[in-house]
Amino acid sequence: MRYRNWFLLVFVLMMTNQMLQSQECKPLNYNVYDDWKDVSGIKISDDGKYVCWIWNPQVGDGKLMLFSTESKRYDTISRGYDADFFPDGKGLIYKIKPHYDSLRKQQLAGIKKEKLMKDSLGVRFFNKDTTLKFADVKEYKSAGKEGTLLAILHEENYQPPKDTAVTDTTKSKKVDKKKPAKKKSTTAHFKVVDLDKLQVSSFEKVASFALSDYNNGLLWIEQKGDSIDSTYVMRYNNEPMNHTVVFSAAGQALQPVFDSQGQQLAFLFTSDTSSRKVYQMAFMNRKDDNATIILDTVSSFFPASLSVSENFKPQFAEDGTALYFGLAPKPEYRSKDTLTADEKVSLDIWNWMDGRIQPQQLKELEKDRKRSQTAVYYPDQGNFVRLSDNQFFDIRLDPKLHRKYLIGIDPVPYEKYSSWEQARYNDVYNVDRTTGQKKLLIERFSSFFNLSPSADYLLYYSLADSSWYSLNIKNLNRSKITNNSMDVFYSLENDVPNEAGPYGFAGWINEDEAVVYSRNHLWKLDITGKKVAVQMTQLPDGKDVSFRYLNLDRDEFYLPERLFLSTFNHELKSSGFAVLDLKSGNSKMWVNEPARMSGLAKAKKADVFIFRKETYQQFPDLHLTQDDFIHTTQISHANPQQKSYCWGDVKLVDWISFNGDSLEGLLYYPANFSKDSTYPMIVYFYETHSEDLYRHISPRPSRSTINISDYTSRGYFVFTPDIKYRSPLPGQSAYDAIISGTQSMLERVKQIDATRMGLQGQSWGGYQTAWLVTRTNLFKAAMAGAPVSNMTSAYGGIRWESGMVRAFQYEEGQSRIGASLWENQQAYIENSPLFYADRVATPLLIMSNDNDGAVPWYQGIEFFNALRRLDKPVWMLVYNNAPHNLTRRADSMDLTKRMQQFFDYYLNGAPCPEWMKTGVPAIDKGKKTGF
Numbered sequence: 001m002r003y004r005n006w007f008l009l010v011f012v013l014m015m016t017n018q019m020l021q022s023q024e025c026k027p028l029n030y031n032v033y034d035d036w037k038d039v040s041g042i043k044i045s046d047d048g049k050y051v052c053w054i055w056n057p058q059v060g061d062g063k064l065m066l067f068s069t070e071s072k073r074y075d076t077i078s079r080g081y082d083a084d085f086f087p088d089g090k091g092l093i094y095k096i097k098p099h100y101d102s103l104r105k106q107q108l109a110g111i112k113k114e115k116l117m118k119d120s121l122g123v124r125f126f127n128k129d130t131t132l133k134f135a136d137v138k139e140y141k142s143a144g145k146e147g148t149l150l151a152i153l154h155e156e157n158y159q160p161p162k163d164t165a166v167t168d169t170t171k172s173k174k175v176d177k178k179k180p181a182k183k184k185s186t187t188a189h190f191k192v193v194d195l196d197k198l199q200v201s202s203f204e205k206v207a208s209f210a211l212s213d214y215n216n217g218l219l220w221i222e223q224k225g226d227s228i229d230s231t232y233v234m235r236y237n238n239e240p241m242n243h244t245v246v247f248s249a250a251g252q253a254l255q256p257v258f259d260s261q262g263q264q265l266a267f268l269f270t271s272d273t274s275s276r277k278v279y280q281m282a283f284m285n286r287k288d289d290n291a292t293i294i295l296d297t298v299s300s301f302f303p304a305s306l307s308v309s310e311n312f313k314p315q316f317a318e319d320g321t322a323l324y325f326g327l328a329p330k331p332e333y334r335s336k337d338t339l340t341a342d343e344k345v346s347l348d349i350w351n352w353m354d355g356r357i358q359p360q361q362l363k364e365l366e367k368d369r370k371r372s373q374t375a376v377y378y379p380d381q382g383n384f385v386r387l388s389d390n391q392f393f394d395i396r397l398d399p400k401l402h403r404k405y406l407i408g409i410d411p412v413p414y415e416k417y418s419s420w421e422q423a424r425y426n427d428v429y430n431v432d433r434t435t436g437q438k439k440l441l442i443e444r445f446s447s448f449f450n451l452s453p454s455a456d457y458l459l460y461y462s463l464a465d466s467s468w469y470s471l472n473i474k475n476l477n478r479s480k481i482t483n484n485s486m487d488v489f490y491s492l493e494n495d496v497p498n499e500a501g502p503y504g505f506a507g508w509i510n511e512d513e514a515v516v517y518s519r520n521h522l523w524k525l526d527i528t529g530k531k532v533a534v535q536m537t538q539l540p541d542g543k544d545v546s547f548r549y550l551n552l553d554r555d556e557f558y559l560p561e562r563l564f565l566s567t568f569n570h571e572l573k574s575s576g577f578a579v580l581d582l583k584s585g586n587s588k589m590w591v592n593e594p595a596r597m598s599g600l601a602k603a604k605k606a607d608v609f610i611f612r613k614e615t616y617q618q619f620p621d622l623h624l625t626q627d628d629f630i631h632t633t634q635i636s637h638a639n640p641q642q643k644s645y646c647w648g649d650v651k652l653v654d655w656i657s658f659n660g661d662s663l664e665g666l667l668y669y670p671a672n673f674s675k676d677s678t679y680p681m682i683v684y685f686y687e688t689h690s691e692d693l694y695r696h697i698s699p700r701p702s703r704s705t706i707n708i709s710d711y712t713s714r715g716y717f718v719f720t721p722d723i724k725y726r727s728p729l730p731g732q733s734a735y736d737a738i739i740s741g742t743q744s745m746l747e748r749v750k751q752i753d754a755t756r757m758g759l760q761g762q763s764w765g766g767y768q769t770a771w772l773v774t775r776t777n778l779f780k781a782a783m784a785g786a787p788v789s790n791m792t793s794a795y796g797g798i799r800w801e802s803g804m805v806r807a808f809q810y811e812e813g814q815s816r817i818g819a820s821l822w823e824n825q826q827a828y829i830e831n832s833p834l835f836y837a838d839r840v841a842t843p844l845l846i847m848s849n850d851n852d853g854a855v856p857w858y859q860g861i862e863f864f865n866a867l868r869r870l871d872k873p874v875w876m877l878v879y880n881n882a883p884h885n886l887t888r889r890a891d892s893m894d895l896t897k898r899m900q901q902f903f904d905y906y907l908n909g910a911p912c913p914e915w916m917k918t919g920v921p922a923i924d925k926g927k928k929t930g931f
Contacts (some may be wrong), residue, residue, distance in 0.1 A: 025646035025671065028699050028713035030896050032645070034059040036699050037638040039612075039622060041081060044601050047089035048608030050126070053622060053636060054081045058700060059889070061100045066092065067635050069608060069624060080122065084142065086195065090127055093142055093150065096120040118155050123193065130198065138188060142195075145213040147262075149236070150193040151220070153206060158189050160202070187223050192236060203234070203243075210256040210265070217262015219246070221253045233267060233282075233291060246284055247291040252277070259316035264379060265291065266314045266323055276331045279308040283323065285379050294377065295325075301384045302327055302375075309372035317399045321380060322433075324397055326372025355415030360803030376433060385436045395431060396451075400557045405455035405473060406431045408438055419805045420820065422498045422812035428458075430473050441471060448502055453557070454511040457527045463499035466490035468516055470527035479529035486533060487518035493688075497727040497811070497818030506549040507559045509582060515559060520546050522563075522580070536580060537565070540589055544570040547578060552602045564600060567592050573652060573693035577611070577629065590629040596620070596694040610635075614696040616650045616668075616709075639698075646671030648712025652693050655744035657724065658736040664690035665721035665741055667749070668712050680756035680907035681717035682706060683742055683779070685734075686765040689720035701892030702899060703885040704762035704785045704847065710900075715908070717752050719745055723768075727818040728827035731771040738768070739776060755780065756907040759842075760899075762786060763855060763884065764814055766847075767833075770863060773844060774836035781906035783845040783899055786855040786884055788815070789863035790834040794856065795821050801853020801883070837866040843873040845902045847895065849882040875902075875916060897931060 034057060041054040041064075049069055056062035064080025067073075083094035097103075098117035106116050121137040124130075136158035142150045190206035193199070209220035218236035223229045233247035233256070247253070251271035258265050263286040270277045284291035297307055312326020348358040356364070371391035377384050387395050388408060396407040407428065414425035423446035429438040441458055442449070449460035458471040466489055468482040482489055494500035503517035514525050515536070522536040537547045550564045563580040569592060576592030577600055591597070598620070599612040607626065613634075614620035622636035649669045657663050666689055670679050684706055697709045708718045721741035725733040746754050757778065761769040762785035769784040788794045797806045810817040810828070817827050829835050844867065848860025860876055867874040877898060879891045886892045904910035914920075915930025 024644075026644060027646050027671070027715070028710045030699075030701065030710075030893060030900075033699050033701055033893075035641065038698070039620070039636050039638050041083060042599065042601065042610065042612075042622060043083055043085060044603050044608065044610050045085040045089035046087060046604040046606075048603030048606030048626075049089055050085065050092070051610055051622070051624065051635065052083050052085075052092065052094075054083075055636070055638060056081075059100070061097070064094055065636065069626070077122065077124075087143070087145055087147075091123065091125045091195065093140070094122050094124075095137070096122055096133070114157065118158075121152060123150065123195070125195075125198075128198070132193065132198075132200075134191065141209075141211045143211055143213060143216060145260075147212065147214060147216045148194060148196045149211060149216045149218055150195055151209050151211050151218060152191040152193065153209060154189040154191070156186065156188045160189055190220055192218065201236075208254060208256055210258045212258035212262030213260045215262035217258040217265070219256050219258065219265050219267075221256055221267065223252065231269065235265070244289070246289070247282055253282075254310065255313045257314045257316065259320040260318050261320060264316065264320055264323075266316075266325075267291070268308060268310060268314070269293065276333060277310070278330055279310050281308045281314065281325060281377075283377070283379070295384070302386065305329055306373070309370075311370035312372035312374075315397070315399060317402060319402050321378065321402060323377040323379065324399075325375055325377065327375050327386070328372045328391065353416075355412060357419065357798075357803070357805055359798050359800070360805075363801075363803035385434065387431055387433060387436055398557075401453055403451070403453070403455040404433060405451065406433050407449070407451050407458075414444060418808065420807040420811050422496070422808050430458075441473070441476070448505060450505060450508075450514070452511060452514075452527055453508055456511075459505075459514055459525070459527055461489075461502040463501065466500065466502075468502075468525060468533075470525075470529065479527075481525045481527065481529070482516075482523065482533050487521060487523065487535065489516070489518050489523075492519055495725045496813055496816055498813070504548075506563075507551070508557070509559050515549065517548065520544070522547055522549065522565075536585065537578075537587055540592075545592070546570065547580075550577075550600050552600065553604065564602070566598075566600070568691075573691060575694070579628075591632075594694065596696075615694045616696060617647055619696050619698065646713045647709065648718075649673070650693060652690060653741075653745070653748075655741055657740045659724070659726070659733070661724045661737070663722050663724060663737055663741060665719060666690060666693060667745060668708055668718040668720075670715045670717055671713050672715075673751070675751060678751050678753040678756075679715055679717050680758070680903075681719060681745070681752045682711060682758045682760055682903060682907075683719045683721070683738060684708070684760045684765070685721055685723060685738055685768065686761065686763075687725075688722040690722050692720075701889060702896045703887070703892055704895070705765075706760050706899065706903075707896070710896075711903075716903075717745075717749070725816050727816045728824055728831070730816040731768070731775075731831045731833075733816075734768040735772060735775055738772065739778065742778065754778075758782060758903050758907050760785075760903075762847075766855075767815075770833040770844075771831065773842040774833050774839045777841045779842050781843050781845075781903060783847075783902060784863075785847040786849070786852055786860070787833070787846065787863065788855055788859050789832065789866075790859060791815065791817070791828040791832045792821060792825075793862070794859055795828065797856045797859075799854055800851075800856065834862055834866055837863065837872070838870055840867060840870075840872050843906060844875075845899070846874065846876040847879070848876060849879045849884070849886070851881045852884045854884040894929075901931070 036058055038056050039053050044051050051067045053065050054062055055065050061079050064077040064083055066075040079097040080094045083092055085092055103117055118136045121134040121140055123132040134152055136155040137152055138155045139153045187205040187207045190203040192201045205222050205224050207221045207223045211218050216238055220234050222232040229252055231249055231251050231253045232245055233253055234243045235246045236243050253267050253269045256267040266283045268279045269282050270279045278297045280293050281295040282291045283294045306327045307330045309326030309328035314325040316323050350358050373391050374387040374395040392412050394409050408431045409426040409428055411426045425444045425446045428442040428445050430441050431438045447461045447463050449458055451458055456473055461468055466484055467480055470479045489502055490500040506515035508514050512528050515522050524534040524536050539545055546568045547565045550566055552564055561582050565578040567576045567578050574592050574594045575597045577590045580587040596614045601610050609625050611623055612620040613623050619639050621634055621638055623632050624635050625632045648671045651667050653667045654664045699710050711718055721738050723734055723737040746752055759769050759779045759782035766784040766787035769782050770787040770789055773782050795807055795810050799806055809815045821828055846860045848857040850857050864874055864876045882891055901913045905912050913931055920928055920930040
């Protein structure tokens with residue numbers, strides 16, 4: 001068993017610091033949650049001169065913070081969020097939320113959603129001391145690369161400022177006759193802002209728009225008229241109010257797109273006035289002044305049953321040589337209804353041959369209706385190519401590369417297997433994008449693959465022998481590139497009854513070289529097979545460190561010359577960053593500290609970096625470095641009030657399980673810990689938590705689990721053990737790890753009161769909690785959130801969020817049985833708490849919500865009714881229409897209070913609340929809380 005002097009020293013220092021502050025701090029409670037702040041939406045300007053982030057309380061108005069890396073000055077924009085810097089770094093575009101209190105008053109007054117206050121848009125110019133603001137903004141886009149335009153589409157009910165000219169009010173008003181009600185408008189006011197010239201142009205009745213990344217290519221669609229719309233497609237000409245009509249007709253246009261350079265445009269159009277609309281595609285190239293229909297409803301390019309799909313937004317290849325679009329079955333004519341509602345039949349027919357069961361089909365119905373076949377148009381040649389012949393054949397498009405071949409996948413032959421197998425199988429095809437011809441490359445494949453930039457090879461990972469292969473596209477010859485004598489490329493952490501997947505793929509260096517991960521390293525692979533694989537990283541002083549590539553520029557396809565890496569020390573749980581030079585092969589460990597370091601970002605045109613750093617005691621605030629981590633500066637200070645509250649500490653612990661496994665876990669110490677006192681302890685678990693040693697846990701309402709910082713602040717120990725699983729023994733595996741770990745903590749920390757211990761877990765942790773209380777009386781109280789209590793009934797149950805049958809979880813997934821119900825029925829029974837409910841002696845609180853999409857809530861009902869029948873103390877919380885983990889803040893606050901009252905009563909001598917004593921009758925629902 002390892003003894004870590006380094007951790008002991010750190011822990012002693014923390015304990016000393018806690019004792020010095022023990023007389024000054026106050027314990028956390030749920031009344032202070034609202035003011036706790038988060039930092040999000042972090043951006044850095046391309047020139048590295050500015051950083052911005054959102055500083056939000058859990059309830060109330062937030063702020064957009066702006067920091068100058070040169071002057072070190074801060075600026076604050078009230079209620080700002082979703083910010084983006086200008087490409088040249090000279091300004092900032094951001095949204096502005098309505099005042100929280102004002103919006104809440106409107107909601108309390110019952111104002112309809114569409115009439116509530118809407119977001120505004122702000123544009124700040126750093127060098128001009130100017131800010132523009134626009135009210136009621138629905139959508140906006142700025143030219144993201146080198147353009148200077150900002151396009152703004154307002155909400156439909158936006159009213160521009162009225163003309164202040166004097167009008168004659170003495171004339172009598174005419175009484176207007178009632179006119180037929182107009183159809184609801186889907187158009188709005190539209191503005192174009194030239195960010196260089198500070199000029200604004202306005203337009204009316206705009207339905208949608210498109211803006212290119214370069215060269216200020218801008219088009220928008222105006223819809224005018226009532227019963228029959230007239231469509232005008234307008235192109236902006238880089239001068240205020242200077243625009244050209246490039247297309248006009250009676251009908252409706254939608255899905256406008258530009259190529260990246262703003263030279264070519266396309267959109268969909270229909271002249272149909274009925275609800276059954278058949279679409280055509282219009283196009284305009286670099287040389288033309290007008291857009292023309294290039295694909296109409298009777299084109300010989302596709303069968304008469306198909307037309308252009310309205311649900312596939314056309315997409316140009318980055319070089320502009322190809323325009324991808326979708327085809328779909330024409331909508332069917334609906335005959336006039338001749339039956340009343342009482343005469344119609346509504347049913348679902350389940351068929352054993354269905355690839356997807358009916359609930360899954362119904363969940364995916366809208367997605368299936370919107371599926372499209374993929375096709376492509378080549379402007380220079382003027383020809384079309386169909387790339388898929390059914391809407392379930394998925395073409396993997398990458399507009400950044402102009403490759404002759406594309407990859408297509410077909411999952412349909414294997415859909416049925418997904419009901420009981422964890423793997424998602426596909427037939428993988430090579431598709432010639434110039435002819436549409438396809439060739440089968442790999443059959444029944446379920447692992448990672450990636451087409452090389454030249455499209456000459458397919459790089460893929462084989463689950464059968466845990467190795468990387470390359471497949472020659474032309475002759476289908478396979479070459480094995482790695483093997484397990486080199487390094488471990490399969491996930492050592494995998495402990496479900498299924499093949500272990502790879503550690504991952506980092507990217508392409510060039511057309512022939514790719515980078516993949518082993519557990520610790522980056523490896524360079526030559527997919528042509530001419531060179532052996534090369535290990536690119538080296539472990540510092542033999543330490544167990546993993547390196548992973550951080551993609552800091554999503555616009556680039558190939559890996560950069562300098563690879564920025566994250567580092568994680570598996571023994572110490574420390575982390576940091578490193579850099580690897582691809583040309584020289586040299587690497588440098590920038591920083592690796594006893595902290596969790598994340599969120600590295602770099603200015604595109606400067607060596608200015610920002611990152612987040614956290615520990616259990618320290619919020620993950622934002623830090624800045626301008627000299628490769630020689631010096632770093634904290635630039636955000638989200639929660640200065642934390643110093644006023646009592647905060648616990650955490651220690652990494654290890655022990656030997658009952659099964660002989662070396663395990664780790666975290667022991668969180670109570671605030672103001674004293675060796676002369678004893679404390680209650682809650683054991684919380686899921687699968688593994690030791691890697692969270694330096695994770696900060698902000699106080700916030702519970703979605704399903706205890707808030708560790710809150711409990712340690714109020715005088716609890718919290719123990720989070722790692723669990724190592726064996727199939728088909730998930731319950732016994734949990735017992736062997738959790739109980740052995742708990743006993744080890746009792747032996748080594750005498751201040752833990754063995755008579756005041758509780759259990760808590762959610763979902764998979766909820767199942768394990770339910771199983772443990774049937775096997776041990778070690779705990780005085782337990783809370784199980786969304787537990788599976790009966791694996792025999794849950795096996796054939798439905799995950800209602802996806803509509804999938806749950807069997808795959810048991811045969812090959814997290815539930816770890818490794819066989820069907822009929823192959824190993826006894827394992828399902830032995831791992832089901834329900835069949836051992838008579839052994840339970842621990843008071844149990846259950847949460848099973850009636851809209852849980854992962855674990856059917858009847859699993860909680862089964863266990864509750866079994867314990868109730870056996871006269872065991874049990875309570876069940878059912879949050880109405882709530883999902884697996886709570887999302888409504890009111891529900892989360894309620895659960896937080898009830899869970900605290902439950903544990904405080906059993907473990908800390910607090911009074912028993914009314915809801916536990918006598919319950920809350922249905923007749924009092926909504927009127928009494930029982931607190």
